[in-house]
Amino acid sequence: MKRGQLEIIGFMVIIILLLFSLIFYFKFAANDSTDLLQEAEENLEVSNLLDAIKMYTICDDTQMSDVIKSCVDGGNECDEDACAIVEREVQQIISLNGWDNDTYMFHIGDILYSQGTCKGNTFVDDYITNGETIKLTYCY
Amino acid sequence: MMETLMVAVVFMVVLIIALAFYFKFSLDSIEESGEEACLVSNTVLLVSVSSVPEIQCSINGKTENCIDTSKLIVFDPSRVYGSMFTTNCDQKVYFEQIYPEPENGTCDQNNYPDCGIFEFYDPDVSYSSSIKISTPTSLYFPLTEEYKFGKLVIEVLL
Numbered sequence: 298m299k300r301g302q303l304e305i306i307g308f309m310v311i312i313i314l315l316l317f318s319l320i321f322y323f324k325f326a327a328n329d330s331t332d333l334l335q336e337a338e339e340n341l342e343v344s345n346l347l348d349a350i351k352m353y354t355i356c357d358d359t360q361m362s363d364v365i366k367s368c369v370d371g372g373n374e375c376d377e378d379a380c381a382i383v384e385r386e387v388q389q390i391i392s393l394n395g396w397d398n399d400t401y402m403f404h405i406g407d408i409l410y411s412q413g414t415c416k417g418n419t420f421v422d423d424y425i426t427n428g429e430t431i432k433l434t435y436c437y
Numbered sequence: 438m439m440e441t442l443m444v445a446v447v448f449m450v451v452l453i454i455a456l457a458f459y460f461k462f463s464l465d466s467i468e469e470s471g472e473e474a475c476l477v478s479n480t481v482l483l484v485s486v487s488s489v490p491e492i493q494c495s496i497n498g499k500t501e502n503c504i505d506t507s508k509l510i511v512f513d514p515s516r517v518y519g520s521m522f523t524t525n526c527d528q529k530v531y532f533e534q535i536y537p538e539p540e541n542g543t544c545d546q547n548n549y550p551d552c553g554i555f556e557f558y559d560p561d562v563s564y565s566s567s568i569k570i571s572t573p574t575s576l577y578f579p580l581t582e583e584y585k586f587g588k589l590v591i592e593v594l595l
């Protein structure tokens with residue numbers, strides 16, 4: 298084989314390698330945006346879930362936000378200890394939403410009202426009532 | 438002469454294989470992009486459906502972050518918001534009561550409020566598979582003045 302032909306083959310190999318690397322680059326770049334979409338969905342879910350928990354009716358005209366407020370003050374609601382209602386009902390709602398116990402935490406101030414703790418990357422939504430921060434944390 | 442011809446043939450074969458791979462990846466990525474665009478538009482729809490004023494809770498003129506089921510049962514979104522659903526893929530949209538667990542299935546004016554699924558939009562098309570995306574929502578029942586836990590579900594039809 299002549300030297301010129303060898304050079305052409307070498308050039309060809311470089312072009313092909315460049316083409317493959319571009320294909321792989323665009324393939325992985327596309328995956329990044331899918332992750333971003335999933336993060337946006339999860340962020341929205343945490344925020345909407347906390348809103349839905351706050352509004353949930355426990356008895357007559359008493360919503361969960363009222364029960365949480367009573368729990369902060371150490372009181373009762375619906376003839377029951379407010380904090381016991383929060384612990385039971387929040388766990389029930391979140392479990393029906395499809396989250397496992399080790400993927401979320403529900404805090405009133407520094408006190409944890411969920412069964413497990415979780416670590417890693419988190420999405421958090423919170424609000425303040427009677428000077429205490431009510432916080433829902435989702436770990437992924 | 439023979440060597441040049443061989444090089445040209447090998448070059449053509451390698452080029453054809455490379456192009457075949459390139460077009461296969463391109464086609465896959467176009468299909469993926471289509472599905473992704475569809476999921477993006479439906480994620481946006483998750484937010485916009487919850488904010489439709491005709492079904493949002495409004496107490497003493499003040500809007501709340503929940504869905505009024507008495508409005509949901511009579512509202513037909515295809516009349517006013519038809520364009521909202523003509524994205525690049527078909528989808529079914531419905532609200533589902535999760536907790537307390539409902540007794541009956543799909544709601545209509547006869548079984549309301551003893552029902553669990555409020556259909557919002559159904560394109561009535563055939564489909565082979567679907568992807569469900571959902572977000573938690575609060576469902577308000579004005580007859581009993583209760584807020585229940587539910588989900589807004591968008592079923593992307595493929």
